[in-house]
Amino acid sequence: MYESELTKFMREYLKKHPEEIDSQKKGRAVWWDKKPAERAPLPPMGHSPKAGGNEATFTAPEEDSK
Numbered sequence: 001m002y003e004s005e006l007t008k009f010m011r012e013y014l015k016k017h018p019e020e021i022d023s024q025k026k027g028r029a030v031w032w033d034k035k036p037a038e039r040a041p042l043p044p045m046g047h048s049p050k051a052g053g054n055e056a057t058f059t060a061p062e063e064d065s066k
Contacts, residue, residue, distance in 0.1 A: 014020060
């Protein structure tokens with residue numbers, strides 16, 4: 001099976017430096033491992049478009065009566 005040079009390097013590096021795995025987990029936790037109370041609240045849905053509003057947006061072109 002093919003394994004890129006980068007993958008090989010990372011495997012060897014992590015074998016030599018196992019403390020980096022803990023550092024990766026801490027870094028991941030900063031961004032992703034959050035409790036629902038810690039997350040930002042969802043924006044209100046008042047910004048969503050209303051249904052059926054597109055009909056009045058454009059007016060039909062007037063035809064010349066010649």
